[in-house]
Amino acid sequence: MEQLLQGKQVLLTGAGRNISRSIALEMAAQGASIYFVDIDEAQGETLEKELRETGAKAQFRQVDVSDISAIDKLLRHLAQEKIQIDILVNSVGVDSWQMGQTKRDEIDVEIWHRVINTNLLGPLYLTRMVSKNMIETGKGGSILFLSSIHQWFYKGDTIYSGSKAAVGMVIEELAVQLAPHNIRVNGIAPGYVRHLTGNEKGKNLPLRNTPLRQQAVEPCYIGRAAVYLASDYFSYCTTGTILKVDGGLSLVNYLAATGPMPSSNHWLRRLARRYRRKFG
Numbered sequence: 001m002e003q004l005l006q007g008k009q010v011l012l013t014g015a016g017r018n019i020s021r022s023i024a025l026e027m028a029a030q031g032a033s034i035y036f037v038d039i040d041e042a043q044g045e046t047l048e049k050e051l052r053e054t055g056a057k058a059q060f061r062q063v064d065v066s067d068i069s070a071i072d073k074l075l076r077h078l079a080q081e082k083i084q085i086d087i088l089v090n091s092v093g094v095d096s097w098q099m100g101q102t103k104r105d106e107i108d109v110e111i112w113h114r115v116i117n118t119n120l121l122g123p124l125y126l127t128r129m130v131s132k133n134m135i136e137t138g139k140g141g142s143i144l145f146l147s148s149i150h151q152w153f154y155k156g157d158t159i160y161s162g163s164k165a166a167v168g169m170v171i172e173e174l175a176v177q178l179a180p181h182n183i184r185v186n187g188i189a190p191g192y193v194r195h196l197t198g199n200e201k202g203k204n205l206p207l208r209n210t211p212l213r214q215q216a217v218e219p220c221y222i223g224r225a226a227v228y229l230a231s232d233y234f235s236y237c238t239t240g241t242i243l244k245v246d247g248g249l250s251l252v253n254y255l256a257a258t259g260p261m262p263s264s265n266h267w268l269r270r271l272a273r274r275y276r277r278k279f280g
């Protein structure tokens with residue numbers, strides 16, 4: 001079988017580590033050329049080397065996606081190099097803690113701006129510009145966003161969840177607007193994904209309240225979901241979809257509240273008892 005992304009040019013954001021890095025590796029394994037950006041130069045250079053060692057075409061540039069002028073510079077570079085993007089993966093996303101919040105109820109508008117600029121405004125601007133180019137070439141394309149199950153479910157980080165909910169609506173708006181140009185727009189909503197340092201080796205994180213396998217999702221499964229959504233072979237007729245890859249984590253409250261519980265899952269039964277005590 002032909003590789004699923006043979007001949008495709010992909011632009012990924014935040015590919016230096018973790019989820020987007022896995023997407024880059026999985027897409028390269030399916031024949032795509034990988035252009036990627038990250039704010040962290042050392043991580044980017046390491047992945048560039050790693051991708052090239054697999055025989056993939058790869059190019060890294062240091063870009064801060066929350067900075068519109070930096071995105072413009074990236075787009076000028078792509079135009080100069082005559083690189084036309086077929087697949088865009090907007091992966092970068094930060095929460096308030098990563099931006100310096102120290103208390104849950106902290107009111108710091110500067111942090112809110114940074115989260116929104118990074119998770120929503122920068123990616124939206126990049127998407128608008130890349131899709132404009134896709135429209136001009138008439139080749140169509142595929143656009144992915146990394147959302148989160150926290151676009152629907154409580155996380156306790158208001159601005160993060162709010163930004164992801166907005167990303168969910170951006171996906172639906174753009175899916176309709178860009179469909180006439182044969183551009184598909186979809187998203188992936190991960191549950192808890194194991195954070196990795198440098199490579200994908202190492203022990204997975206046990207996560208008791210995840211129904212499927214009671215562990216965190218490994219980044220490679222987000223990478224493969226991205227291949228699925230980006231490939232015409234699987235997803236030619238799919239747009240405006242947000243695929244949950246969470247081991248069932250987002251179903252937990254529902255399961256616990258409604259029962260009956262699968263007998264092997266002690267934690268679910270305990271949770272159900274606690275719910276019944278609380279809510280009657």
Ligand SMILES: NC(=O)c1ccc[n+]([C@@H]2O[C@H](COP(=O)([O-])OP(=O)(O)OC[C@H]3O[C@@H](n4cnc5c(N)ncnc54)[C@H](O)[C@@H]3O)[C@@H](O)[C@H]2O)c1
Binds near residue numbers: 017018094
């Ligand atoms: N890890 C999880 O459990 C999880 C769960 C749900 C959703 N998500 C979403 O998936 C996406 C990827 O998450 P992750 O856990 O792999 O992230 P991560 O924090 O592990 O890695 C993010 C990468 O983006 C880079 N980056 C950060 N800010 C940047 C900026 N302004 N410009 C360019 N690069 C920047 C970082 O250097 C890093 O390499 C995010 O949108 C996140 O919200 C993650």
